[in-house]
Amino acid sequence: MDRMEVTETFAGISLPGHLHTEESLRFASSFQFQDTDVVIVTYPKSGKTSLLHRLCCWVPPPCSRHNPELEGTAPLGAGQGRACGHCSCLRVCLTPMSFVCSRSQVIYMARNPKDVAVSFYHFHKMARVTSESQPSLLSAVQYGSWFDHVKGWLSQRAELDLFYITYEDLHQLGRSVERLADWLGCPLQPEESRAIQQHCSFSSMRENTMVNYTLIPCEIMDHSRGRFMRKGTGVGDWRDHFTPVQNMHFHKIYQEEMQDSSLRFRGLM
Ligand code: A3P
Numbered sequence: 001m002d003r004m005e006v007t008e009t010f011a012g013i014s015l016p017g018h019l020h021t022e023e024s025l026r027f028a029s030s031f032q033f034q035d036t037d038v039v040i041v042t043y044p045k046s047g048k049t050s051l052l053h054r055l056c057c058w059v060p061p062p063c064s065r066h067n068p069e070l071e072g073t074a075p076l077g078a079g080q081g082r083a084c085g086h087c088s089c090l091r092v093c094l095t096p097m098s099f100v101c102s103r104s105q106v107i108y109m110a111r112n113p114k115d116v117a118v119s120f121y122h123f124h125k126m127a128r129v130t131s132e133s134q135p136s137l138l139s140a141v142q143y144g145s146w147f148d149h150v151k152g153w154l155s156q157r158a159e160l161d162l163f164y165i166t167y168e169d170l171h172q173l174g175r176s177v178e179r180l181a182d183w184l185g186c187p188l189q190p191e192e193s194r195a196i197q198q199h200c201s202f203s204s205m206r207e208n209t210m211v212n213y214t215l216i217p218c219e220i221m222d223h224s225r226g227r228f229m230r231k232g233t234g235v236g237d238w239r240d241h242f243t244p245v246q247n248m249h250f251h252k253i254y255q256e257e258m259q260d261s262s263l264r265f266r267g268l269m
Helices: 022-029 048-058 097-101 113-126 146-154 167-172 176-184 190-199 202-207 244-257
Strands: 007-010 013-016 038-042 085-088 105-110 161-166
Touching: 038 048, 048 105, 048 167, 048 176, 048 190, 048 202, 105 146, 105 167, 105 176, 113 146, 113 244, 146 161, 161 167, 161 176, 167 176, 176 190
Parallel strands: 038 085, 038 105, 105 161
Antiparallel strands: 007 013
């Protein structure tokens, strides 16, 4: 079997069934968020692994509550009053009621959607648990459309305690981690920030088996077809992949979908 064709559909959105089973989705809908929780939200392939790794460097263990639905639940800052850090790729409309009612902090990270498309494309080649069809601009892609995800979460900015950051800023602007640390209420000294940037650089993470996914069995990720830590530094990598026609098509849809949005992405044009 080349690919595990397991897909769950939740509120009309297709999800990889190995991560989101019927049981875990049921459990998730009754999961109790607490005010001290921090939730990291990204559309797939937007740099979640890199962000989580950075956070784990200065807001350490342990964590007793685990929500299997929220992928990559990680211990965050128990010593600093934080109970738990969760990671989610789900759309805002799919989050449990207790989340909406809590004062959990949300870090929303978005990435230039053309680079997301390229990264997702390569990920699909190696991940045997994604659906057969390649990701596209259509909402049939697993986790739904990028536009719905980004617009949905950011439309809740006023209601949520939400920190917005882009993949490009996190990796290219020196002060991003410090701003995030201030917002989380656990500030960093400049030398600590520098050490984190170094420890979490693409080259360092690429060799770190704890985060580079190489320990994931080949039945799930076929490492002969590519690397999870693929290119990383490539802001605007889409230029090496999109044909002029694809770019025009993308641009047209982007303009339509984002006409009311003030979001800007470096390397998009
Ligand atoms: P590419 O495929 O473009 O290289 P996610 O963790 O949300 O699945 O995102 C994966 C993307 O983040 C991949 O993008 C991966 O290479 C990139 N990435 C992971 N760690 C990174 C780092 N330290 N610096 C820059 N990019 C990183």
